[in-house]
Amino acid sequence: MSTTCALCCRVVPNERIDDPQVVQEHHLRPERRAESDTVMLCRPCHDQIHAVFTNDELRENYDTIEALRDAERLQAYLDWIRGTNKLDIEVETSTRLRDRR
Ligand SMILES: [Zn+2]
Ligand SMILES: [Zn+2]
Secondary structure, eight states: OOEEOTTTOOEEOGGGTTOTTTEEEEESSGGGTTTOOEEEEEHHHHHHHHHHSOHHHHHHHOOSHHHHHHOGGGHHHHHHHTTOOOSOOOOOGGGTTTTOO
C-alpha cells in the first residue's frame, strides 16, 4: 500500500508513510477540526498551503482539495514540486506569505 499526496499527487514510499515529517493530515476546515474532512499531504505541500493561505482563506475559499489544486497561488509551486522527488523540503522563506494581503 502506498500513499499519494492529495495535492501534488506524488507517491510517498511505504517506508516513509509513518513518518510525521513526511506525511501529514490537513484539515480542510481548520476551524472545525473535529468534524473536518482531512486529506493526506506530503510535508512540502502542507507547509506550502499554510504558508500561502490564512485559515480564513482556507475556510472560505479552499475547503476542498480541488479548490486547492486549482488555486492560482499554488500553481508555480505545484509545477515545481511535481518535477522533484524530494520529500524532505523546507519551503523557502521567499515563497512564504509573499502574496499576503
Ligand atoms: Zn504533495
Ligand atoms: Zn493543514
